[in-house]
Amino acid sequence: MTESTIDPIPEPVLDAAAVDMRFGGVRALDQVSITMAPGQWTGLIGPNGSGKTTLLNVLSGIYLATSGTVRLDGVDITKVGPQAVAKRGLVRTFQHPQLAETLTIQENVLLGADLARRRRVRTGNAAVDEDALAMLERFHCAEFASQLPAAVPYGVRKMAELARAVLADPLVLLLDEPAAGLSREERAELVEALGTVRREHPQLAVCLVEHDVRLVAAVCERMQALNFGKVLTSGTSAQVLANEEVRVAYLGRSAAKFDVEVAP
Numbered sequence: 681m682t683e684s685t686i687d688p689i690p691e692p693v694l695d696a697a698a699v700d701m702r703f704g705g706v707r708a709l710d711q712v713s714i715t716m717a718p719g720q721w722t723g724l725i726g727p728n729g730s731g732k733t734t735l736l737n738v739l740s741g742i743y744l745a746t747s748g749t750v751r752l753d754g755v756d757i758t759k760v761g762p763q764a765v766a767k768r769g770l771v772r773t774f775q776h777p778q779l780a781e782t783l784t785i786q787e788n789v790l791l792g793a794d795l796a797r798r799r800r801v802r803t804g805n806a807a808v809d810e811d812a813l814a815m816l817e818r819f820h821c822a823e824f825a826s827q828l829p830a831a832v833p834y835g836v837r838k839m840a841e842l843a844r845a846v847l848a849d850p851l852v853l854l855l856d857e858p859a860a861g862l863s864r865e866e867r868a869e870l871v872e873a874l875g876t877v878r879r880e881h882p883q884l885a886v887c888l889v890e891h892d893v894r895l896v897a898a899v900c901e902r903m904q905a906l907n908f909g910k911v912l913t914s915g916t917s918a919q920v921l922a923n924e925e926v927r928v929a930y931l932g933r934s935a936a937k938f939d940v941e942v943a944p
C-alpha cells in the first residue's frame with residue numbers, strides 16, 4: 681500500500697481530555713475524554729445518571745470542569761462560557777427544549793441565523809427567511825411557524841430547537857435526547873431530517889445523546905458509552921454494542937434492544 685492510499689487520521693474538531701466534574705461528593709464525570717472529527721457522528725450512550733448531560737454541559741461551557749481540558753477547532757475553550765463557545769461554533773440542544781417563550785417558532789429558528797452571522801459564516805440578510813422556512817419544513821414545524829412555543833406540541837418544540845441549531849451552521853452540534861417525548865412517527869421524521877442534515881453538512885461533527893439505541897445506531901457510525909461518570913468504551917457502533925460491559929450496564933432496562941441494525 682502506498683502512502684497516498686492510507687486515509688489520513690482527521691484532526692479532531694472537538695477534543696476533550698481527562699475531564700472531571702464533581703458536585704460536592706458526587707463525581708459526575710471521572711477522567712472522561714472524547715474526540716470528534718469533522719463529519720463524524722458519535723452516539724453518547726449510557727444509563728440514567730451516567731453523566732451524558734453533564735458532559736454536554738461541560739463541552740458547551742455551561743459547567744466549568746473541575747479538571748481536564750476542552751479544545752474546539754484547536755482552541756482551548758475549557759474556561760469559556762456558553763455564549764462564547766457557541767460563537768466559536770459549538771451549538772447544542774437541550775434534554776428539555778429551551779426556546780424563547782415570547783418569540784414565535786419561526787423567530788426562534790431565525791435566532792440560529794443570527795448566530796451564524798455573528799460567527800461570520802453568514803453575511804447580511806440574504807435568503808435568511810427562505811433558509812429558516814426550509815429548516816422549519818425539514819423539521820416538520822412549518823405549520824406552527826407563527827405560533828408561540830407554549831401553544832405547540834412538545835415534539836414541535838424539540839424539532840424547532842434542532843432547526844435553530846442547524847441554521848446556526850456550527851462546526852460541532854451536541855444533541856441531548858432529541859427523540860425523547862417524540863411519537864413513533866416523529867422519531868422517523870427526526871431520523872430522516874438528521875440524514876438530510878448529514879448530507880448537506882458533510883463537515884459537521886455531531887454528538888447525539890439518546891436512550892433509543894436503535895435510533896443512535898441508525899444515524900451514528902461511532903458510539904461512546906458512559907457508566908457512573910466513566911467511559912466504558914468507544915469505537916464503531918457495532919463494537920460498542922457488542923461490548924459486554926455495555927450490555928451489562930444496560931441490563932435491566934432491555935437487553936433485547938441491542939439486537940439492532942447498525943448504519944453501514
Ligand SMILES: Nc1ncnc2c1ncn2[C@@H]1O[C@H](COP(=O)(O)OP(=O)(O)OP(=O)(O)O)[C@@H](O)[C@H]1O
Pocket residue numbers: 703706707708726727728729730731732733734735775
Ligand atoms: N448541577 C448538578 N448538581 C449536582 N449534581 C448533579 C448536577 N448535574 C448533574 N448532577 C449529577 O451528576 C450525575 C450525572 O447526571 P447527568 O444528568 O449528567 O446524567 P445523564 O446521563 O444525562 O442521565 P439521564 O439519562 O437521566 O439524562 C447524576 O448523579 C446527577 O445527579
Ligand SMILES: [Mg+2]
Pocket residue numbers: 732733734775
Ligand atoms: Mg441527561
